[in-house]
Amino acid sequence: MAVRGNIVGIDSPEALEKALRAAYYLADEGLATAAYLALALGKPLLLEGAPGVGKTEAAKAIAAVLCRRLIRLQCYEGIDAAAALYEWNYPRQMLAIRQAGDESIDIYGETFLIERPMLAALRAPDSTVLLIDEIDRADQEFEAFLLEFLSDFQISIPERGTVRASEHPVVVLTSNRTRDLHEALRRRCVYHWIDYPSAEREARIVMMRASSVAESTARAVVAAVGRLRREPLTKAPGIAEAVDWAEAATVLHQRGARWPDAFKRSIGLALKDEEDLRFISPRLDALIAEAAA
Amino acid sequence: VNDETRLPHAARLFISFVALLRANGFAIAPEQTVAFLAAIELLGPKSLAHIRQAGLATLAPPPERQATYNTLFDIHFLGREELAANGAEDEEIVRLQEEGHGNEEALLADDANESGLTATRAEALTERRFAEGATSQALRRLSREAPARLPRRRGYRRGRARRGPWADLRRTLRETVRNDGELLHLGRLRRRTRLRRILLLIDVSGSMKGQTEENMKLAHALAQATSNIEVFTFGTRLTRVTRALRVKRREQALLAAAHLVSDWDGGTRIGDALRAFLSVPRFAGYARGAAVVVISDGLERGDPSSLRDAIARLARRSWRLSWLTPLATSPSFKPQTEALIAVRDLVDQIVDGGSTGAIVSHLLSIGERKVA
Numbered sequence: 298m299a300v301r302g303n304i305v306g307i308d309s310p311e312a313l314e315k316a317l318r319a320a321y322y323l324a325d326e327g328l329a330t331a332a333y334l335a336l337a338l339g340k341p342l343l344l345e346g347a348p349g350v351g352k353t354e355a356a357k358a359i360a361a362v363l364c365r366r367l368i369r370l371q372c373y374e375g376i377d378a379a380a381a382l383y384e385w386n387y388p389r390q391m392l393a394i395r396q397a398g399d400e401s402i403d404i405y406g407e408t409f410l411i412e413r414p415m416l417a418a419l420r421a422p423d424s425t426v427l428l429i430d431e432i433d434r435a436d437q438e439f440e441a442f443l444l445e446f447l448s449d450f451q452i453s454i455p456e457r458g459t460v461r462a463s464e465h466p467v468v469v470l471t472s473n474r475t476r477d478l479h480e481a482l483r484r485r486c487v488y489h490w491i492d493y494p495s496a497e498r499e500a501r502i503v504m505m506r507a508s509s510v511a512e513s514t515a516r517a518v519v520a521a522v523g524r525l526r527r528e529p530l531t532k533a534p535g536i537a538e539a540v541d542w543a544e545a546a547t548v549l550h551q552r553g554a555r556w557p558d559a560f561k562r563s564i565g566l567a568l569k570d571e572e573d574l575r576f577i578s579p580r581l582d583a584l585i586a587e588a589a590a
Numbered sequence: 591v592n593d594e595t596r597l598p599h600a601a602r603l604f605i606s607f608v609a610l611l612r613a614n615g616f617a618i619a620p621e622q623t624v625a626f627l628a629a630i631e632l633l634g635p636k637s638l639a640h641i642r643q644a645g646l647a648t649l650a651p652p653p654e655r656q657a658t659y660n661t662l663f664d665i666h667f668l669g670r671e672e673l674a675a676n677g678a679e680d681e682e683i684v685r686l687q688e689e690g691h692g693n694e695e696a697l698l699a700d701d702a703n704e705s706g707l708t709a710t711r712a713e714a715l716t717e718r719r720f721a722e723g724a725t726s727q728a729l730r731r732l733s734r735e736a737p738a739r740l741p742r743r744r745g746y747r748r749g750r751a752r753r754g755p756w757a758d759l760r761r762t763l764r765e766t767v768r769n770d771g772e773l774l775h776l777g778r779l780r781r782r783t784r785l786r787r788i789l790l791l792i793d794v795s796g797s798m799k800g801q802t803e804e805n806m807k808l809a810h811a812l813a814q815a816t817s818n819i820e821v822f823t824f825g826t827r828l829t830r831v832t833r834a835l836r837v838k839r840r841e842q843a844l845l846a847a848a849h850l851v852s853d854w855d856g857g858t859r860i861g862d863a864l865r866a867f868l869s870v871p872r873f874a875g876y877a878r879g880a881a882v883v884v885i886s887d888g889l890e891r892g893d894p895s896s897l898r899d900a901i902a903r904l905a906r907r908s909w910r911l912s913w914l915t916p917l918a919t920s921p922s923f924k925p926q927t928e929a930l931i932a933v934r935d936l937v938d939q940i941v942d943g944g945s946t947g948a949i950v951s952h953l954l955s956i957g958e959r960k961v962a
Contacts, residue, residue: 310633310643330640331647334629338648345653347871375746387759394771404767436747437817475875477833484619488650529869531903572903 304336305363313362322351322358323494323502331489332359339465341447343483345472346491349535351502352471353430355491359469360426369428370414372435378442382452384411405456419452422466432482433472440479447485494536496523502536507544514550518543521560521588522567528577534567541566560585601627604641607666611649614662618649638667728947729811732954736815741881741910741957745784754780786909786957787818789876791867793886794851795825795858801916802854804946805885810835810843812953820876824863825853830873860890860929861897868903881956882908885943887915890929898932905936910956914943 307313313336314329324332328344332355335342342359344352360367370381390404412420418427432440446452450462470486472478494502496519503515510518518539526533534542545563550556561581568574577584597605608623629644642663645651651659750758758777766773790809794802809821813835821832834846848854868874882904890897905911915930917923919942925931934940942948 326639327643327646330633330643334625334632334644334647337632338625338628340625343650373746375748377747385760385763387763390763391766391773394766397771436745438747474872480617483650484622486650487625487647489647490653490656529865531868531874532871 307333307336307362309333316362317358320358320361321505322354323498323505324355324358325494325498328355328489328491331487335469335487336467338487341468341470341486343470343472343478343486343488344491345474345478345488347493347533347535348473349537350491350493351536352491353428356426356428356430356469356471359467360428363426363467365424365426365467366421367426367428368414368418369430371430372432372439374434374436376435376439380413381415381439381442382413383416383454384413385409386411410454410457415446416452416460418466418468419450419460419462422450422462422464426467426469429468429470431473432470433475433478437479440482444479444481444485447482493523493526496520499523499536499539503540503543506540507547510543510547514543514547517560517585517589518546521585524584524588525567525577530568530573530576531570532568532573538567538569557582557585557589560589603667604630607645607663608649610662610666611651611659614658616649616651616655616659622649641667728945728950729807732808732811732950733815735954736812739954739957740788740816741786742783743786743879743909744781747782747784748779749782751778751780754778756780785816785818787820787876787880788812788816788953789880789882789908790819790821791864791882791884791886792821792823793825793858793860793884794823794854795889796855797858797887797889798885798916799855801944805949806844806847807840808946808949810840810847813843814838820873820880822867822873823847823851823853824858824860824867825856826859826863827851827853828863828866829853857891858886858889859892860886860888861892861894861900864900864904865896868900874907877904877907879907879909882911883914883953883956884912884937885914885949887917888913888925888927888929888933890927894928894932897929898936901933901936905938910939911937912939912941912952912956913937914941914949914952916942916944918942919944 307316310326310330310333313333314324314326317324317329317332332342334340336359344355346352357367385405386409390409393402393404393409414427418425429443432443435443447468450465451459453459470482493499496516499519499522500512500515503519504510504512507515522534522539522542542560542563545566546556546559549559549563554562564574564581568577604627605623608618608626612618625648626644629648630641633640633644635641635644642660645663646656646659649659748754748756750761756779758779761777762773762775765775765777790812792802792805792809794805798805806823809831813819813821813832819832820830821835823829823831829851831847831850834850835843837843837846868877901911913930913933917926917930918940923940923942925934925940930940939952941952943952
């Protein structure tokens with residue numbers, strides 16, 4: 298196992314947490330530890346959690362801390378090797394064959410190869426972070442294919458041979474858990490379940506992300522969002538929604554709306570489902586008043 | 591054994607912790623143990639919290655079992671005397687340890703996804719074992735005909751075909767190279783179809799008592815026939831039994847399911863159970879675009895308007911929603927129970943669910959209309 302104790306001066310979870318904070322990401326102890334271990338052990342980091350808890354943001358922040366380019370591979374149903382690894386530029390190859398006439402020509406040269414995210418990350422492992430986003434959306438065939446990539450960090454191109462990474466690249470996978478991932482995938486990764494943050498930390502996140510929001514507003518929004526998360530809603534508001542709601546309420550307030558009213562009128566940024574709105578509306582006034590207190 | 595390969599004394603404590611986790615049904619691979627030890631070394635460890643975090647990150651206990659992980663951690667590293675503080679979890683641990691044998695237990699405890707509905711008057715918490723019976727003809731018919739007749743949908747993956755909207759450049763180029771650069775035939779691609787997800791919601795309340803066992807056998811046969819399926823049981827609670835039913839041997843699978851479900855033969859609160867189902871985004875996502883099949887007699891103790899709301903939401907997410915009730919034995923069936931009247935206009939079909947044969951016929955006929 299390639300243990301790297303020290304990555305760009307980060308030699309402990311605490312150091313990583315501090316660096317992430319400088320990149321405007323507040324990680325809790327668990328996430329900082331998992332991310333540090335993933336970097337140090339050279340294993341992929343698998344982040345699971347409800348939508349909107351900051352999984353993708355975490356990957357962006359890690360890339361920023363390491364001063365590396367983030368390569369994002371958004372998964373979707375039907376994603377295949379041609380979209381994730383590499384593809385040949387067929388029209389160009391076809392033209393080259395035509396133009397060559399009787400001369401011999403190598404149509405599998407570098408000029409005909411189109412790099413896709415995974416190959417790009419593999420070729421520059423020391424300057425990129427590969428984010429494989431929402432892996433649960435891809436189908437099981439792709440997940441199985443990913444297993445091989447994540448354990449050996451190599452890709453074989455039949456026409457050219459095997460491409461191997463010179464060092465283990467930094468890979469972050471995220472999942473919303475819309476389906477159970479295969480055990481083997483979890484086994485290969487360092488795993489962290491991102492939960493909703495504590496009220497205290499969430500308020501700090503809101504203030505960090507939306508600088509115009511006053512502390513009292515942030516606290517009130519976080520308290521209200523926390524209460525909403527306890528209700529049986531189709532889509533509970535995530536951190537991003539809390540930030541948006543706080544910002545929207547602040548804007549309305551600056552335009553002259555009174556406080557509870559500003560919260561109420563901008564509820565559409567926190568709850569984005571008509572049935573949820575209908576379900577909560579009779580108690581909305583009480584809920585906001587309680588949160589603001 | 592030579593000395594270098596022997597583990598240092600201090601490592602034994604961690605290895606025995608992994609063994610304890612395994613005995614309690616956590617599936618942990620040897621490479622994870624190695625990563626666990628490497629992680630501990632990396633972190634110092636400066637405190638016990640570091641070891642706990644290292645375990646969480648590398649041994650990857652599923653989120654719903656993290657409480658069990660923490661309790662086991664406390665037992666192992668802090669000693670037994672601390673246990674008096676949390677008696678509730680202790681009970682579960684003891685039970686698991688008593689019957690702990692690897693895989694089967696993992697199945698049982700892993701998916702105890704009861705969505706926290708509180709118990710009510712009619713609830714009778716019982717565990718029940720399924721009697722083992724001969725495979726009925728209907729189930730054999732299901733497994734025989736399922737691959738060809740279960741509903742399918744167009745997938746997003748492309749496959750070669752004689753005709754189709756896209757040119758298969760890869761194949762064409764290879765053929766061209768073989769023919770010295772002459773393009774003779776243009777290969778085509780089209781979207782392949784794949785099995786549509788089936789969401790099976792089975793009523794296990796007292797009024798369905800006579801049929802519950804057959805329905806569970808049916809669910810197992812269906813789970814074996816298609817990989818794209820989710821099965822939940824409901825009565826006064828909602829339980830996900832999909833993973834239990836994935837086990838190939840029927841007796842073992844049904845036994846596992848029987849352990850998971852704690853509201854056999856109790857009352858029915860379909861509306862509340864469905865609301866609980868829809869409020870977990872992960873579960874609600876299972877209904878999207880799926881063929882949803884509810885097997886229930888619709889004898890509802892709760893509020894019919896809450897049932898109506900829930901069914902309306904379910905119907906909007908699903909591709910087809912069919913309600914199978916043992917009461918609808920004739921084609922001229924008119925819903926009589928309050929619940930069925932409430933949902934009559936929302937579901938696509940109310941059909942006979944009185945026997946395994948009838949349910950199988952219905953399942954095989956859902957996909958008969960054109961592939962959507």
